[in-house]
Amino acid sequence: MKHSKLHNFLGSKLMAQILVWVAPLLLIVPNIALDITEISYDLPARAINVLLPAGVYLMLMSLWRRPGRMVVFLLPEMVLAAFQIVLLFLYGESIIAVDMFLNVVTTNVHEAGELLANLETAIVMVVVLYLPLLVFGILSWVKGGELSRRSRRKSLIAGAVSTLAGAIVLAVACVVDSYSPGRQLFPVNVVSNMIEAGHRTAMTKDYFLASEDFRFNTVCTDTTMTPTLVVLVIGETSRADNWQLGGYSRDTNPHLSHRADLTFFPRTLSESNTTHKSVPLMMSHLDASHFRDIYRSKGVIDAFGEAGYTTAWLSNQQRNGALIDFFGEQADTIHFLNDDGAHHFDMDLIEPLCRFIADNREGRTFAVLHTYGSHFNYRDRAPEDYRHFSPEDYVAASPSSRDRLLNAYDNTILYTDAVVDSVISTVEAAGIPAAVVYLADHGEDIFDDSRERFLHASPTPTYYQIHVPMLVWLSEGYKEQHPQAAAALEHNADRNVSSSRSTFHTLLDLGALSCEYFDPQASLISADYAEPERVYLNDYNEAVPLAASGLRDADLKLLLQKSISR
Numbered sequence: 001m002k003h004s005k006l007h008n009f010l011g012s013k014l015m016a017q018i019l020v021w022v023a024p025l026l027l028i029v030p031n032i033a034l035d036i037t038e039i040s041y042d043l044p045a046r047a048i049n050v051l052l053p054a055g056v057y058l059m060l061m062s063l064w065r066r067p068g069r070m071v072v073f074l075l076p077e078m079v080l081a082a083f084q085i086v087l088l089f090l091y092g093e094s095i096i097a098v099d100m101f102l103n104v105v106t107t108n109v110h111e112a113g114e115l116l117a118n119l120e121t122a123i124v125m126v127v128v129l130y131l132p133l134l135v136f137g138i139l140s141w142v143k144g145g146e147l148s149r150r151s152r153r154k155s156l157i158a159g160a161v162s163t164l165a166g167a168i169v170l171a172v173a174c175v176v177d178s179y180s181p182g183r184q185l186f187p188v189n190v191v192s193n194m195i196e197a198g199h200r201t202a203m204t205k206d207y208f209l210a211s212e213d214f215r216f217n218t219v220c221t222d223t224t225m226t227p228t229l230v231v232l233v234i235g236e237t238s239r240a241d242n243w244q245l246g247g248y249s250r251d252t253n254p255h256l257s258h259r260a261d262l263t264f265f266p267r268t269l270s271e272s273n274t275t276h277k278s279v280p281l282m283m284s285h286l287d288a289s290h291f292r293d294i295y296r297s298k299g300v301i302d303a304f305g306e307a308g309y310t311t312a313w314l315s316n317q318q319r320n321g322a323l324i325d326f327f328g329e330q331a332d333t334i335h336f337l338n339d340d341g342a343h344h345f346d347m348d349l350i351e352p353l354c355r356f357i358a359d360n361r362e363g364r365t366f367a368v369l370h371t372y373g374s375h376f377n378y379r380d381r382a383p384e385d386y387r388h389f390s391p392e393d394y395v396a397a398s399p400s401s402r403d404r405l406l407n408a409y410d411n412t413i414l415y416t417d418a419v420v421d422s423v424i425s426t427v428e429a430a431g432i433p434a435a436v437v438y439l440a441d442h443g444e445d446i447f448d449d450s451r452e453r454f455l456h457a458s459p460t461p462t463y464y465q466i467h468v469p470m471l472v473w474l475s476e477g478y479k480e481q482h483p484q485a486a487a488a489l490e491h492n493a494d495r496n497v498s499s500s501r502s503t504f505h506t507l508l509d510l511g512a513l514s515c516e517y518f519d520p521q522a523s524l525i526s527a528d529y530a531e532p533e534r535v536y537l538n539d540y541n542e543a544v545p546l547a548a549s550g551l552r553d554a555d556l557k558l559l560l561q562k563s564i565s566r
């Protein structure tokens with residue numbers, strides 16, 4: 001009978017033997033893939049990455065007489081391998097980064113669902129690779145599938161030889177090459193990243209205690225007591241290349257491009273491609289080189305508050321329980337639109353802004369708006385009236401839908417243009433000396449070149465993920481009071497800017513504030529402004545030069561073409 005034949009096969013020595021050899025082969029699929037995708041791995045690193053894990057898996061599979069049991073024990077390893085393969089599909093390179101683990105914690109589930117829905121191919125492949133292995137492993141175990149003594153010895157020896165060979169290359173590479181398994185050996189590197197993510201989560205938890213005694217000791221250098229209004233609008237996932245103000249061929253800034261009193265900085269780069277690092281960086285006095293101090297520092301809202309400004313944090317993003325929230329919650333007025341559970345467009349931030357301004361008309365005020373900007377899913381970010389570029393009804397995020405995705409994306413920029421313009425109009429209507437700063441936390445990949453990359457927050461950046469729009473608007477009253485600020489803005493407009501470094505100092509300067517942490521060389525309204533050394537905050541929270549950030553030749557060429565370097 002067919003049924004009993006299958007039953008016999010599942011419990012057979014042959015089945016057990018197949019499992020012993022096939023399981024290691026499937027488990028090193030991510031290792032082989034990484035050897036191909038990682039340009040930073042040299043030959044010894046590639047050899048170690050295959051020999052050592054393959055050997056260890058083979059020995060593990062030969063450990064018990066019933067290898068099916070080990071397949072089940074290796075389930076966590078399969079999960080890691082599956083995640084790694086999905087990631088390689090998504091970004092075309094890189095191991096699962098520390099930031100990926102943190103993004104899972106700090107991104108709401110709905111958003112993660114949207115991403116996963118666009119990853120069908122990767123998920124199908126993972127299921128095809130590992131689900132049958134798991135099922136056959138369980139069945140073989142249950143039905144008593146055992147290895148013969150001879151075949152068990154054979155696989156054990158093969159495993160030991162491979163492990164030993166890998167260990168020898170590793171020992172030599174460590175001495176000669178300062179090779180680090182924690183960075184280049186899968187899955188050791190991913191486990192090490194997981195531990196680092198845990199460490200950073202602990203630092204986040206300790207934030208209140210660690211930052212308790214931090215003081216900016218900010219003082220106001222303007223003693224006239226004139227009411228002043230400073231507003232920061234934090235954009236989301238906006239790329240400078242899609243801004244008409246940045247030279248884009250499409251009319252994505254119909255409102256802002258008609259404002260003469262506005263300075264756009266076309267050579268602005270963010271030092272991070274991920275929200276949870278980029279936003280705290282711009283809100284703090286620190287840049288990438290001192291990022292680790294951020295866990296014991298306070299943010300720009302606190303610096304304004306210390307000097308007597310009334311402050312507000314108005315957000316259209318979900319609470320994430322981390323640094324962005326902590327810095328935001330240092331404000332006098334805190335309002336998260338999403339707390340009501342409804343879907344909001346960024347324009348909904350105007351109403352609480354109006355209220356805040358009206359309530360504090362007599363004094364000095366500082367408001368920060370955290371928008372949802374152009375974050376995927378693009379079609380959810382702009383209301384119907386802004387669906388100007390069409391067709392924009394993509395079904396899946398794939399290179400073949402690029403035109404539609406780009407239309408939908410450009411509609412979000414069109415909408416952002418209207419939102420920022422409304423913020424400026426609202427501020428202008430207050431009739432007091434005022435300034436508005438807008439900048440995005442990072443950009444986005446939209447299948448722009450042969451790499452076919454999509455979204456942001458990947459372990460290594462691209463040009464499209466770090467080139468961001470940034471602008472400063474000054475009211476007539478402000479310019480009259482501070483003519484030197486207006487002149488400096490104009491002078492600095494074409495210079496290289498790091499949004500991560502300059503936002504805090506520019507804002508403080510706009511509010512006529514000073515403190516020991518204030519650096520006039522980072523302020524865009526200062527005649528002392530000096531262009532930054534270009535650095536990037538990598539996954540290990542190290543500030544590295546752009547050339548070592550993972551940017552490829554194509555990215556560096558684009559930066560050169562647009563004269564954004566140094």
Ligand SMILES: [Zn+2]
Nearest residue numbers: 236237275441
């Ligand atoms: Zn972001």
